[in-house]
Amino acid sequence: MAIRGSRNHELGRGVVALSRTAMQRKRSAWRHRAKAAKKPEKKERAPCKLKSEPRFYRCDDVKRPLRSRKKNIKPTRLRPSITPGTVLILIAGRRFKGKRVVFLKQLDSGLLLVTGPYAVNGVPLRRVNQVYVIATSLKVDVSAADCSEINDSFFARASAPKKEDSERFFATEQVKSQISDEKKETQKKIDGSLIKAIGGVSHLKGYLRSRFTLKRGQYPHEMKF
Amino acid sequence: MVITDVRKNRLNKYQKKVEKKIAGFHSRKYVRICEQGSSRRLYALAVMGGYRRGQRRQHMQTALLKIEGAFTKDDAAFYIGKRCAFVYRGKAKSRIIGKKVPFRAIWGKVTRAHGNSGCVRAKFAVNLPPQAIGKRVRIMLYPSRI
Numbered sequence: 001m002a003i004r005g006s007r008n009h010e011l012g013r014g015v016v017a018l019s020r021t022a023m024q025r026k027r028s029a030w031r032h033r034a035k036a037a038k039k040p041e042k043k044e045r046a047p048c049k050l051k052s053e054p055r056f057y058r059c060d061d062v063k064r065p066l067r068s069r070k071k072n073i074k075p076t077r078l079r080p081s082i083t084p085g086t087v088l089i090l091i092a093g094r095r096f097k098g099k100r101v102v103f104l105k106q107l108d109s110g111l112l113l114v115t116g117p118y119a120v121n122g123v124p125l126r127r128v129n130q131v132y133v134i135a136t137s138l139k140v141d142v143s144a145a146d147c148s149e150i151n152d153s154f155f156a157r158a159s160a161p162k163k164e165d166s167e168r169f170f171a172t173e174q175v176k177s178q179i180s181d182e183k184k185e186t187q188k189k190i191d192g193s194l195i196k197a198i199g200g201v202s203h204l205k206g207y208l209r210s211r212f213t214l215k216r217g218q219y220p221h222e223m224k225f
Numbered sequence: 226m227v228i229t230d231v232r233k234n235r236l237n238k239y240q241k242k243v244e245k246k247i248a249g250f251h252s253r254k255y256v257r258i259c260e261q262g263s264s265r266r267l268y269a270l271a272v273m274g275g276y277r278r279g280q281r282r283q284h285m286q287t288a289l290l291k292i293e294g295a296f297t298k299d300d301a302a303f304y305i306g307k308r309c310a311f312v313y314r315g316k317a318k319s320r321i322i323g324k325k326v327p328f329r330a331i332w333g334k335v336t337r338a339h340g341n342s343g344c345v346r347a348k349f350a351v352n353l354p355p356q357a358i359g360k361r362v363r364i365m366l367y368p369s370r371i
Contacts, residue, residue, distance in 0.1 A: 081371065091267050091366045094322060098267055131368040214266045219294030221269075221303035225371055 076110030081135040085142040088114060089212045089225070090123075092132040098211035099123050102140050102194060104147045113150060117191035120198065120208045124179075125187055127155055134212075136225045140204070144193035150186065268363040269293065269304065273311070275358055277339075277346060285352045290335070290362055295343030304335050309347050309364045311357050335364060 001010045007026055008018045018026070082088070086103045090096045101114040101123050112130050116123030158180070198204050214220065270293040277287035290309065295301050310330045318325040333349030347362070 079370075091369060098265065134366065134369050134371045211265070212267070214269070217294075219269065219300075220366055221295055221300045 075106060075108065076130070078106050079130060079135060081137075082112065082130060082133075083139070085139045087136045087138040087140060087208070088112070088128075089134040089136060090114075090128060090132065091134055091212075093128075096123050096126075098213055100136075100208050100210070100212060101126075102142065102198075102208070103135075104142060104145060104150075104190070107150075107152050109152045111152070113147060115187070115190060115194065116208065117194045117198070118187050119191055119195060120205055125150065125154070125183070125190065127152070134225050138204075138207075140194070140201070141197040142194060144197060145190045146193070147190055154183070154186070268310075268365045269307075271309070271345070271362045271364050273353060273357045273360055273362050274344065276353075286348060287336070288333070288347050288349060288353045288357070288362075289339055290345045290347050290364070292343055292345055292364065295345075297343055298338050298341050301338040301343045301345050304345055304364055305337060306368055306370070307335050307364050308367060309333050309335055309349075309362055311349065311353055311360070311362050313357075313360075 001012070003010055003016075008016050008023060011017050082103055084103060084105055088101050088103050090099050090101060099116070099121055101116055101121070104113045104115060104125075107113050107127060109127075110129075111127040112133065113125065114123070114128055114133075115125045118124045198208065271290040272293075274289040274291045276283040276285045277289060278284065292301065292304060295304070310332050312328055312330045314327050315329045316327070318327050319329055320326075321328065331349050331351055331353060333347045333353075335345050335347045337346050338344070339346045
């Protein structure tokens with residue numbers, strides 16, 4: 001079937017009799033092809049490294065020890081919404097549910113180091129798992145607070161002196177865990193530098209003192225934190 | 226009703242008292258009292274709609290939850306993976322973190338969305354009892370992904 005305006009003809013179903021080159025020859029366009037676009041220059045590639053195949057393949061099944069986790073311990077991936085200075089909402093925990101706290105840094109164990117600050121809302125230096133935390137978009141300047149010395153060892157329980165069973169059985173006083181003066185000092189030191197930054201932002205202190213709560217008509221999936 | 230300063234001068238003694246009371250509601254002391262009392266909810270509200278089922282038989286391992294305020298599959302996607310609890314009363318008091326309370330809970334997890342209209346499937350540690358149908362189930366905000 002002839003194609004209108006062309007010296008080509010269709011064999012049927014979109015298949016054309018003469019190829020592009022054949023058509024060019026018909027039009028003697030091939031004489032002008034040399035003036036067409038230049039080919040791109042060949043980039044010099046680095047010489048391929050020959051992969052050397054091993055000369056010996058084992059035919060027996062060899063038991064290999066499992067990979068040791070000790071070699072490749074990475075800290076838990078921190079959510080991108082959590083950066084030093086972010087105000088977090090604690091969503092679990094008996095005492096501090098709903099409290100808004102300031103995030104300081106991620107510890108080696110992967111837990112987050114947070115502080116109320118204590119003077120503002122009663123939350124001390126504390127570790128919390130990021131899964132029990134909602135990150136708000138509010139950031140506080142924590143550059144002044146130096147928490148580089150605080151690690152997981154800071155939160156290790158002080159081992160109580162061991163008593164004999166009989167002593168423990170007859171003991172009437174319950175030994176309360178006391179917070180060491182060292183911890184209190186560290187808390188004051190860090191909070192001191194934070195409270196200045198918090199005071200600078202209007203309403204921030206009141207915000208950190210208040211608790212987060214859901215009310216009727218408020219749906220977490222609709223909220224932007 | 227906003228009472229302008231000019232009108233305030235013409236208020237009688239009783240009206241001035243009321244004005245003062247309203248101003249007092251916004252004071253720090255009153256706000257703190259308000260906060261202490263009421264809402265402390267940190268979970269989303271849902272109702273147990275029934276069990277996963279075909280027309281003629283049901284599978285009680287999976288419960289269907291209708292989440293308040295969620296009407297699309299995208300809304301429901303927020304709650305996937307969240308822990309949920311069916312809280313109910315018992316006659317005998319059981320111990321929960323040092324206290325003896327008449328409340329008990331069956332804990333579970335939201336597994337996936339159910340349909341296109343905001344419902345969700347959940348699996349519990351123990352199958353939910355049929356008494357739970359139509360009752361409140363709490364969907365916690367953890368494990369959080371925000």
